[in-house]
Amino acid sequence: MTRYIIRRLLQAIPLLFIISAVLFVLMQNMGDPIATLGGRMVTRPADRQRLARQLGLDKPIYVQYLFWLIGNDWTKADLDGDGIPDTQGTRHGVLRGDFGTSLVNRGVPVVQVIADRLPNTLILMLSAEVVIILGSLLVGVYSALHQYSIVDNLVTSVSFIGYSMPIFLIALMTMYIFAVNFKKWGLPYLPTVGMFDPNVGETVPQVIWHMVLPIFSISFISLAAYSRYIRSTMLEVLSQDYIRTAKAKGLPRREITFIHALKNASLPIVTIVGLELPLLLGGAVVTERIFAWPGMGRLFLDHLSASDTPVIMGILMLIAIAVIIFQIITDVVYAWLDPRIRYH
Amino acid sequence: MSAQVNLNAIPRLAPDEIESPPLSLGELTWRRFRRHKMAIVGVVVLILLIFYTFGGSFFISEKYANQTDTSQRLNAPSTLHRFGTDTVGRDILARTIYGGQISLLIGLTAMILETLVGILIGASAGYYGGWLDSILMRFTEAMLNIPQILLLLVMAKFFGGKIPNIPLLGRTFSGSVVVIILIIGLTSWPYLARIVRAEFLSIKENEFILAARATGAPPFQIIFRHILPNSIAPIIVSATLGVANAITLEAYISFLGLGVQPPTATWGNMLEGAYKYIESAPWLWIFPGTLIVLIVLAINFLGDGLRDALDPRSRTV
Amino acid sequence: MGTLLDVNNLKTRFHTPEGTVFAVNGISFKIDEGETLALVGESGCGKSVSMLSILGLIAIPPGEIASGTAIYRGADLLKMEEIDLEHIRGKEIAMVFQDSMTSLNPVLSIGRQITETLHTHMGMNHEQAVKRTIELLEWVGISDAPDRLGAYPHQFSGGMRQRVMIAMALACTPSILIADEPTTALDVTIQAQIVELVIHMREQMGMAMIWITHDLGVVAGLADRVNVMYAGYIVEEANVDTLYDDPRHPYTNSLLAALPRADRRRDHRLKSIPGAPPNLLVEPKGCPFAPRCEYARERCWDENPGLSVVGTNHRIACWVDIKTGDLR
Numbered sequence: 001m002t003r004y005i006i007r008r009l010l011q012a013i014p015l016l017f018i019i020s021a022v023l024f025v026l027m028q029n030m031g032d033p034i035a036t037l038g039g040r041m042v043t044r045p046a047d048r049q050r051l052a053r054q055l056g057l058d059k060p061i062y063v064q065y066l067f068w069l070i071g072n073d074w075t076k077a078d079l080d081g082d083g084i085p086d087t088q089g090t091r092h093g094v095l096r097g098d099f100g101t102s103l104v105n106r107g108v109p110v111v112q113v114i115a116d117r118l119p120n121t122l123i124l125m126l127s128a129e130v131v132i133i134l135g136s137l138l139v140g141v142y143s144a145l146h147q148y149s150i151v152d153n154l155v156t157s158v159s160f161i162g163y164s165m166p167i168f169l170i171a172l173m174t175m176y177i178f179a180v181n182f183k184k185w186g187l188p189y190l191p192t193v194g195m196f197d198p199n200v201g202e203t204v205p206q207v208i209w210h211m212v213l214p215i216f217s218i219s220f221i222s223l224a225a226y227s228r229y230i231r232s233t234m235l236e237v238l239s240q241d242y243i244r245t246a247k248a249k250g251l252p253r254r255e256i257t258f259i260h261a262l263k264n265a266s267l268p269i270v271t272i273v274g275l276e277l278p279l280l281l282g283g284a285v286v287t288e289r290i291f292a293w294p295g296m297g298r299l300f301l302d303h304l305s306a307s308d309t310p311v312i313m314g315i316l317m318l319i320a321i322a323v324i325i326f327q328i329i330t331d332v333v334y335a336w337l338d339p340r341i342r343y344h
Numbered sequence: 345m346s347a348q349v350n351l352n353a354i355p356r357l358a359p360d361e362i363e364s365p366p367l368s369l370g371e372l373t374w375r376r377f378r379r380h381k382m383a384i385v386g387v388v389v390l391i392l393l394i395f396y397t398f399g400g401s402f403f404i405s406e407k408y409a410n411q412t413d414t415s416q417r418l419n420a421p422s423t424l425h426r427f428g429t430d431t432v433g434r435d436i437l438a439r440t441i442y443g444g445q446i447s448l449l450i451g452l453t454a455m456i457l458e459t460l461v462g463i464l465i466g467a468s469a470g471y472y473g474g475w476l477d478s479i480l481m482r483f484t485e486a487m488l489n490i491p492q493i494l495l496l497l498v499m500a501k502f503f504g505g506k507i508p509n510i511p512l513l514g515r516t517f518s519g520s521v522v523v524i525i526l527i528i529g530l531t532s533w534p535y536l537a538r539i540v541r542a543e544f545l546s547i548k549e550n551e552f553i554l555a556a557r558a559t560g561a562p563p564f565q566i567i568f569r570h571i572l573p574n575s576i577a578p579i580i581v582s583a584t585l586g587v588a589n590a591i592t593l594e595a596y597i598s599f600l601g602l603g604v605q606p607p608t609a610t611w612g613n614m615l616e617g618a619y620k621y622i623e624s625a626p627w628l629w630i631f632p633g634t635l636i637v638l639i640v641l642a643i644n645f646l647g648d649g650l651r652d653a654l655d656p657r658s659r660t661v
Numbered sequence: 662m663g664t665l666l667d668v669n670n671l672k673t674r675f676h677t678p679e680g681t682v683f684a685v686n687g688i689s690f691k692i693d694e695g696e697t698l699a700l701v702g703e704s705g706c707g708k709s710v711s712m713l714s715i716l717g718l719i720a721i722p723p724g725e726i727a728s729g730t731a732i733y734r735g736a737d738l739l740k741m742e743e744i745d746l747e748h749i750r751g752k753e754i755a756m757v758f759q760d761s762m763t764s765l766n767p768v769l770s771i772g773r774q775i776t777e778t779l780h781t782h783m784g785m786n787h788e789q790a791v792k793r794t795i796e797l798l799e800w801v802g803i804s805d806a807p808d809r810l811g812a813y814p815h816q817f818s819g820g821m822r823q824r825v826m827i828a829m830a831l832a833c834t835p836s837i838l839i840a841d842e843p844t845t846a847l848d849v850t851i852q853a854q855i856v857e858l859v860i861h862m863r864e865q866m867g868m869a870m871i872w873i874t875h876d877l878g879v880v881a882g883l884a885d886r887v888n889v890m891y892a893g894y895i896v897e898e899a900n901v902d903t904l905y906d907d908p909r910h911p912y913t914n915s916l917l918a919a920l921p922r923a924d925r926r927r928d929h930r931l932k933s934i935p936g937a938p939p940n941l942l943v944e945p946k947g948c949p950f951a952p953r954c955e956y957a958r959e960r961c962w963d964e965n966p967g968l969s970v971v972g973t974n975h976r977i978a979c980w981v982d983i984k985t986g987d988l989r
Contacts, residue, residue, distance in 0.1 A: 018486045026502050164588070164640040166595050169633045172619055180623045241763040247718055248758075249778050249829070250750030253743075263768045282493035286596060290619050300494065301600060304501055316494060323489045339768055339813040 005332060012324045019320045020094075020313075024065050027309045068100070068313070069093050094317070100310035104303055110314040114296065120195060121288070121295035125280055127211060128218045133273060135223045137266070140230025144238065145257065155227065162224030167283045171217035171290045178213065193292045214291045218283050222276060229272065233265040240264075267338055274330025278323050383649020389642035393635070397444030409438035410607040418625045428627035430614070440631055443609035446517075447591050447639075450525055450610065454590035457529025459583045462536030467567055469537070470544025481541070484534045492531050493596055499527040500602040518608035524597065528590045536582050543575035577654035581647055588643035595636055611636045665836055665869055666692040666715075666754075671729030671739075673707070673714045676722060680942040684710045686893035686949075687729075692837060697863070697870040699884035699901070701877060701916070705938060707893035708873045712839050715739070716754060717746045752782040755830035759842040761822035765814035772810030775829050782833045797828040801858060820851035824858065831862060839871045844879065856883060877916055881905060886974070889913050892939040892949035895968065899975040909984075910977040911954045948980070956981040958988060 052058045056067055072089030092098035099110035143152045162170075178190045190213050191197065196206035237243065238261055246260045285297035292298070296315060303311040335341045413433035421428040427436035469480040487495075500523065507519035547553065548571065556566050595612030597603035604610045611632040618629035673685035685707040692698055700708040713719050715731045715738055731738040733749065741749075750756075758764040766774060775797060776790035785793065791810065798806035801824040814822055823843055830838055840859070844852040856879060863870060872883055880887055880901065887904045889897040889912065897910040908914045918932040936953035939945070947962040948954070954961065960980050968976040980988055 015482060015486055015489065018482060019489060022486065023490070023498070026498050028502075160644065161637065161641060164644050165637050166592050166599075168596070168599050168615065168619070169629075169637065172615075172622060172629055172633065175619065175622055176626060241758065241760060242766040244718060245756075245758060245764045245826075246766070248716060248750055248756040249781075250747045250752055251777060251781055252747060255777070255781075260766055260769070264766070267768070278489070278491040282491035285493060285497070286600065289600065301497070304497055304602075307501070312498065316490060316498070319491060319494065320489050323491075327489075339770075340815050343813060343816060 001332070001335070004335075005328060008328045008331070012328070015324065016317075016320060020069075020317060021065065023313060023316050024068065025061065027313060028061060067091065067093070070095055071098060099314040099317075102303070102311045103308040104306050104311070110310045113311055114299070114314055114318065117294060117296045117299045120293065121284055121297060123207070124211065124214055124218065124284060124287075124293065124295060125277075128215045128222075128280060129273070129276075131215055131219045132222045132226060132276075133269070135219070136226035136230050137262075137269075139223070139227035141234055141257070141262065141265075143227065143231040144234035147235065152231075159224035159228050163221050165221070166286075167217055167221060168286050168290055170220050171213070171287055174213055174216055175290070192290075195294060210291075210293075214287050214293055217287050217290075218280060221283070222280070226269070226272065230265060230269060233268060234261060237261045237265045267334065270334045270337060271330055274326055274333070277326045278319075281319055281322075380649040380652055382645045383653075386642040386645025386649065389638060390646065393444065393639050393642065394448070397441055397448060400441035401445065404438045404441055406442055408435065409442045409609060410434065418621070418628075420625075421627055427631045428625070430628060431621075436614070436627065436631055439609040439614060440611065440635055443611045443614055443632065444635065446521060446604065446608060446610045447594060447612065447636075450521065450528070450594050450604075451587040451591040453525045454528040454532065454594075455583055455586040457525065458532040458586055458590075459536060459579065461529065462533035462582075463540050463572070463579065465533065466537035466540025467544055467572070470541035471548065471563065471567055471571070477541075480537075484537050487531065487534045492593070495531050496527055496593060496597055497600065497602055499531070500524070500597055503527065504602065516608075518605050520603065520605045521608060524594050524603055528593050532586060532589065532593075536579070536586070539578050539582060540575065543578060544571055547571045547574050580654060581651045584643060584647040584650055588640045588647070591636065591643075592640055664691050664693050665733065667730075667732040668711075668715065669730045669732075671711055671714060671731065672727040673710055673719065674725045674727050676725065682941045683944050684893055684941060685714060686944070688888075688890070688893070688895045690888055690895070690898070692869050692871065694836070695863075695867050695869055696886065697872060697884045699880040699887045700871060700873045700890060701875065701880060701887055702890035703875055703938065705941065706890045708890050709841050711890075712756070712841060712871065712873065716750055716756065716839075717741070717743070718756075748782075751778050751830075751835070752833045753835055754837045754839065755833070755835040756839045756841065757823075757826050757830045757843045759845050761819060761826050761846070762814065764826060765822060767814055770811045770813055771817070771825050771829075772812075775825075775832055778829065778832050793832070794828075797832055798825070800862075801825070801828045802854075803828075819847055820854060823847065823851075823855055827855075827858065827862070831866065831868070834866060835868060837869045837871065839873070841873045842875070845874070845876070852879070859883070877920055889916070892941065892945065894949055894965075894978060896950065896978045897976070898968065899972075903972065903975050907972070907975075909971050909975070909982075910979050911956050911981070911983055912950050914983060948978070956983055956986060960988065 049058075056064055056072065059067070067089070071091040071093030073092055075089055076086055091100060097111070102108050102110055102113045105113055139155055143155050146152050175192050179192045182190070191210050192213060195210050196202045197210075200206050243256060243261060246256045251260070281297070284295065285300055287293065288295045288297035289301055300312065300315050303315075411434060413429075416425070416429050416433040417431055419425055419429040419433075425435045425437065427440065430436055430439070465480050465484065469477040469484075503523045503526065504520070507522050509519050510517045510522065553566060553570060556570050561570075591611075594603055594610060595615065598610055598612030599615050601616055603616075604613050606613060614632040615629050621628050668691070669689045670687045671685055671689070672683075672687050675682040675684055688707070688711055690698065700712075702708050710719065714724075714726055714729075717738065719726070726739055729739060733753065736745075738746065738749065765771065772791070772794055775794045776785075776787070779785045779790040779793055780787075783790075794810065795806045798809065803809055803821060803824055814825070817825065826843070843859075844855050847855065859870070860883065862868075872880070874880060884901045886898070886900050888895050889904075889910065891912050897904070897908065897913045899908075904913065905917065908917055912934075915932065915934045919934065921931060934953055939949055939952075945965065947960075947964055948957075948966055951957045951961040958981060964980075966978045966980050968978045970976050982988070
């Protein structure tokens, strides 16, 4: 098992290099970083050139990539344009943990910029993941056990509609119903902006209350898809011979459903949930924008518009690493859970 | 008279074969499809939407759809503007018609692009195997490891403003439409490539492929005349659902402001910033939003039906 | 010896999109304590379905038990509530299935799959259940039983798995063991081992058995009585010796004639039964075997014969006397 993990990790390394190279190339021509960094002060060509040299943008792209990877503190850069490299570089490179500094938040290390926002997104993501897993299990198992009942048909219809809707539409609808209209009708309504009410402060109840609508929006689509999936998996499992054997042994129905059947049906869920992460992260971007949630998704959008390349690269690499690690974890967990793989 | 019946040596006739004539694959597929009533509903809705968007342009000109009139901004639905007006006074009904055309266009074209790329890469990897397979699959994996939306946003920024407006058929299409088609097509192929590769890997092992090779058929012929037709089912399903996916993705990016730029309308960019007016002007997002849901639903129904019809092994949910 | 199970006029149907399948068409039989009854017939003749119907293991819908009673110790199993049936299944009447790979839960250890019946039916606690399970496993011939408790079905060979299934079924000492083609999927040598094992268990425990099979070879050494089924009907009932010595139904005759025998000449051609398996979508008017029967008369097509006595404990459902070729 450990060998498997190590092998996967090793395989991931070239993958990450490829990803970073592809992304890096894309990052070029992404607007005007010089303008971002310099602000209004950069109108004269000389100023632009100086900033370009400072950012290392005057070098060919593969050199830029190299510097990004391993830094430039081992070489001197020519900052004053006289053709003589004389200023020591200060960057350590990504491989040593230095993602550079943000162009928007001048001088602040990218790592810190991201770290400030990361926890907020994590809270949202992890809670959403829990909601998705529990919710789809509940709904899926119930639907399977009460096939073709009114509830089942209702759930199927809602699910179908649900995963045909883009996230922001769900967000808009829920906002409309639970925030706007509830307010109009005098019912207690859900907040739609930010993580907490500035007047009350960042308390746990505040944050939770503010999380309700965003989590609902993020998880609804996945919930819709997975409850259908669990339903069909459960139905398939329930028609298997070993369930017939369990019944023939006179085991109580509850035991058959939740132990004999569910244990088999929930195996594929592990894989799917694990691989869901990229999608959730994408959804977070939109949701955070709508609900003004101060997380990484919003950070991404804001800094993308400002062409803040280092931060964008940082976020994307972080996500790529997270996705890969999550994939490995998922595979390992699955192999551990399925005795046919564990004791082959 | 004693009825001495001797049904001798009829080789294994299954009971229902005796009663009904054998059906061709096409007929069997149609029958199962027909049973899937939802798919029929999907097709009907799809046709209606196509009539709405393309037929509607006979009644309303594009100029009218793009005509701004700030004195009429944010009007609620009325007899003059049945769906209301948007933030700069344009008629929303007209914009949903022309927006629909663009959304559908994007959906179809992006799908074609991603299908072509997906088949190309998947087939090459699956057929040739070896190092080509390894490289292509590494690349595919790399693409899959980045959330598509983020990739799209970055690429939209990258290509943004690079492609000029295109005059075609008497109308002007914003260059951003081409950008969107390109980037959606170029980021959606990995899913299909994996499916195609898997199909190729399994079909390649069949004996009729060996026979084709033994008779000297060149790889091109084997791929396109032998393997591909046998793997067409998942490709069709994937392509169908790919249209819905492309329309949705366009909506996402346009919603975030990086998609198709006005004045060209799409159902997606009509939703941009609509969350700011959620209370004051819900008609801004209700109409285009509903249309998006309708078309995606219709295509999903259709895709589900096709999947059931074409793959006898798939289970119904 | 008392009668344990008395089944009368059992009819089971399935409602499918293609029509109604008449799977079991009015069968009746009795099982006494300690008796072994073999239920013989080709695939689809209704032998498995009838047993599953009795235990309430048929999915309803699309299944339907159209009529019949199955009296076990005074109570009708077909009319019982599910909760009461749960007390019977596994404890009083146990079943062993054909495919041990798919009939055992792949994600639960075999130890667990046996101990759970002991928990449920015998109220044992964990220690007692484990002890008994080890005993059972050793009894069915699984070596290193204590170590194997945590093993999973896929880690066993086919024959071993079948032994596990038998141990599982006999764990709560049922009065009746129903074995649904338990050896069909096994190699011939393993088959023999399993049959021997079962005979051994029967001697030890004295349970009654219903052995379902299509293989007349197995029946000879195992059963006391045999019921031959065709198209959902019982066409012949006899003691085992009588069946082999003096089969009276054309179908039984054909089945026996189709058996390869070591004492025949090498160039003796195997006799096969002409025609196609019966179409169960149609409720037959006359004798269901008529289309394939070499003795068929006009009456056979018009009227279903029903079972009638031809000897001691010997009944057949036939209009024709196969010895003479005339109507009876």
